[in-house]
Amino acid sequence: MTILRKRPLVKTESKCSHTTSAKKTKIKQEEVVPQPVDIDWVKSLPNKQFFEWIVARNGNVPNRWAKPLDASILFTPALTKVPDKFPETYARMRVLRSRILAPVDIVGGSSIPVTVALKCGISKDQISPRDYRLQVLLCVMLSSQTKDEVAAMAMYNIAQYCMDELHCRQGITLEAILRTEETKLDELIHSVGFHTRKAKYILSTCQILQDQHLGDVPATIDELLVLPGVGPKMAYLTLQKAWGKIEGICVDVHVDRLTKIWKWVDPQKCKTPDQTRIQLQNWLPRGLWTEINGLLVGFGQIITKSRNVRDLLKFLPPEDPRNSLDWDLQSQLYKEIQHNIMSYPKWVKFLEESPELNADAASLDEVDVKQEDNPSEQDDIRVKVED
Numbered sequence: 001m002t003i004l005r006k007r008p009l010v011k012t013e014s015k016c017s018h019t020t021s022a023k024k025t026k027i028k029q030e031e032v033v034p035q036p037v038d039i040d041w042v043k044s045l046p047n048k049q050f051f052e053w054i055v056a057r058n059g060n061v062p063n064r065w066a067k068p069l070d071a072s073i074l075f076t077p078a079l080t081k082v083p084d085k086f087p088e089t090y091a092r093m094r095v096l097r098s099r100i101l102a103p104v105d106i107v108g109g110s111s112i113p114v115t116v117a118l119k120c121g122i123s124k125d126q127i128s129p130r131d132y133r134l135q136v137l138l139c140v141m142l143s144s145q146t147k148d149e150v151a152a153m154a155m156y157n158i159a160q161y162c163m164d165e166l167h168c169r170q171g172i173t174l175e176a177i178l179r180t181e182e183t184k185l186d187e188l189i190h191s192v193g194f195h196t197r198k199a200k201y202i203l204s205t206c207q208i209l210q211d212q213h214l215g216d217v218p219a220t221i222d223e224l225l226v227l228p229g230v231g232p233k234m235a236y237l238t239l240q241k242a243w244g245k246i247e248g249i250c251v252d253v254h255v256d257r258l259t260k261i262w263k264w265v266d267p268q269k270c271k272t273p274d275q276t277r278i279q280l281q282n283w284l285p286r287g288l289w290t291e292i293n294g295l296l297v298g299f300g301q302i303i304t305k306s307r308n309v310r311d312l313l314k315f316l317p318p319e320d321p322r323n324s325l326d327w328d329l330q331s332q333l334y335k336e337i338q339h340n341i342m343s344y345p346k347w348v349k350f351l352e353e354s355p356e357l358n359a360d361a362a363s364l365d366e367v368d369v370k371q372e373d374n375p376s377e378q379d380d381i382r383v384k385v386e387d
Helices: 039-044 047-058 086-097 103-107 112-119 129-143 148-164 174-178 182-188 195-212 221-225 232-243 253-261 273-283 292-302 309-315 327-340 344-352
Strands: 011-013 024-026
Touching (some): 047 129, 047 232, 086 292, 086 344, 103 112, 103 148, 103 292, 112 148, 129 174, 129 195, 148 182, 148 309, 174 195, 182 195, 221 232, 232 273, 253 273, 253 292, 327 344
Antiparallel strands (some): 011 024
16 A cells, blocks of 8 residues: 655745845756755745755655656766666666655654654754754764664654753754763764764764854865765765755665666776765766665665564654555565565566556656667666776
């Protein structure tokens, strides 16, 4: 049983000047090429307008995967070489993804601040954009080599401490974190991987934000990468989720592993996730940079047998329609994915033999994706590699 909710019309302000009378325009869920972001304008947005804009910019809507892509998103430059059958495979993956519930859908990095706030009695309209950006950065730091649901619980512990012991009604703020002793912070996040190191990194990072960035999260990749404990994957994800800047693909362990299994990158030349990111960016259409992480992470998470998806429901409000998911169907889908995801040929065959997944792919039949004609090399991906 697939639970879909109608996407509301999202409006926001398009900046003509720094005045408060900016003209309102509609924001599309997907942009063929994500447009540059005016950071000063983003900083000027009040709570409601900021969250409307950031949700639309990142496409974080409940029925994201069920919404067919604009076929023009998949156009690539004439000399770009892409994986065989990539458009069809990608389209069917999105349809299947719309039918499964993964941890990233509930407690992904950008969702944790709002999810945790609601559990603490803080409504979304009470979260300041600056606090939200900080919380996104902290979530990303905590989630490194840690399951999303574990990172969410750590954030909940911090929020409760800030409210109960530090009497900070807003929950997690920069000021509250800087008032927290390192040993206490370590205790609050003890369930995450490398918690002692992360407690030190978080406090050092927050001090840098206060001293060098006027208490806000940096909005450039270079400034983020010099923060203690922040690597490329964290930096690109923070830029996207906190500022709406899509400057690179976020490659975590799931994206790195799956793109190598499917030969979307050359496993021999991609020894690190950052090398995988560079190869992907050489051919993947810019319109997909926003969503590919969430798409592949969802598949990667559900093939981790140690996960119990039902445990995620403690982060959902009782009235959330995802509580009514058919768990028997979810279990069957998980087993099929686990069986087929280990090789690109098996995965493509699995998608092609599922006629119910064709709906989203139908609109892509006329897409002219430039590649070399070589039907005998269906598993070979011809990708230009950066030196």
